[in-house]
Amino acid sequence: MKEVLIVYYSQSGQLLDIVQNVASSIEGKNVNITYYRISPENDYKFPWKQEDFYDAFPESFLQIPCELKPPKADILERKYDLIILGYQVWYLTPSIPINSFLKSDVAKKLLDQTPVVTVIACRNMWLMAQEKMKRLLVACNAKLVGNIALVDRHINHISVITIVHWMLGGKKTKYLGIFPKPGVSDEDVKASEKFGTPIRKALLTNDYANLQDELLALDAVKVKPLLIQTDIRGNVLFTKWANLIIKKGPSGNPKRKKLLVLFKYYLLFAIWAIAPIVFIVFLATYIPRYNKIKRDKAYYSSVSLKNN
Template structure:
């Protein structure tokens, strides 16, 4: 554990307050968030308020086949569901906001989007330092760009981004992740690696909590420098960006059509959802492998381009490991 460099006198009252906006459908993100929060909650100088986001109409887990597909038009167009009232009034003051989120159809999950468009969001986020935490399959870069746009709209300061991904090969997770969401079982296909973020990565996420604790008690959140640099917070893969852009465009165009056809849950959407599934499977079996092959062939010619993209998407926290020895347990 790191040695603290703290000048404030110890007190039984919190001297730092942290807001955590929590929503997890599968429970995986809750477990990751719990690991990060543990060092903060164990320190009496830090007060942590976890605000759980609850849609008025809950999203099921496991998903039903059509309810899963029916979520993509509103996710892609970032049309939020209605949330149950929050316990916050907007008058509260927080020193740091931690915003964990899942990626739904290459956008922030609908409940998180709903909060970011909630009337209180402007009061709670204005000028505040924010740490985003992403748990997903492997495509998150464009979702984070959307998140950054929303945060910028409130004048929030994004200090850090933590990303934990499924370590399985892309073609394997294309099948295991949907099957997990539809069945509730991570290892339904025994011949493939289990879906989701691996247990070792989840356990190691506590390092971010210890680093945030130290940074808060040293008032580092008041600046603009990342608090989690040197901790392997994010390791982006820019080779996936072409696939992300193609899939995002597909979700947006088909989502627009489906939103014209009917509202969420309406039966008349279902034939078009089936048609989209056929289109998507054909895409996965043909275009995706071909795209990966072409990218692998072009990779030597685009090394500088990929390096520049990686540097961009690794920000602000970065993929460096120079401080790992301070926080590994």
């Protein structure tokens, strides 16, 4: 009997729907699936309050862990043949609960020498978050064998409006009745069950060598070249902001409030004013940078980790 553990943290339930759909075509004869929802001691409420959402930025980006409730004893008593790790992206980084889990002794015990498939559900930028995830998995002595990244397919500025409606309002509905529904589309959530077929085959044969290629053939990952540089540049700027804010104290400290308000307006300015300029520069330099863009696209679609 093959043992599979699905570790996840989902606020709205979207990510749980996705991993359950993936699991639906893995489970069955000779496969037993166990779920483990990561639970912070002080959970992050959904829908978000606006001030809480921005206050989570420094700890999210700087990957500062929070306290977690321990998993049930029976989860720790088994050795798993495969772990599926479902995570959200917060501020270009794996969410605080997922990051906290991966830095825990529990994760080091569960993940040691274990194949891992990551499943991401986010708005659009996940590339650098996955690079951070790769390094966290290496620290746990785990082996990343597959990645699935599902995103909001609508254009950037539309998805910004709709995701705010969802995060702060708590309902995955059409904003004002005219905007598209936020998040990963219902069709993509339902279709995610197709990814379980190659995962099950790799699990039963204990051969993961070609799993990511098979997942890519099913459109498990779509790397948009424009977002590579946007994500990298965003990480540079977020580093400066996060380090500046964290000096004012930990989460909830009123001394951070003024800087968090400034960060909020900077973020809005970056999305609405700087992003279009970045797009123009990207188009202007696309041809001379074509070969590098092609290499980058292949790398970020893979499960490899650069030495640097």
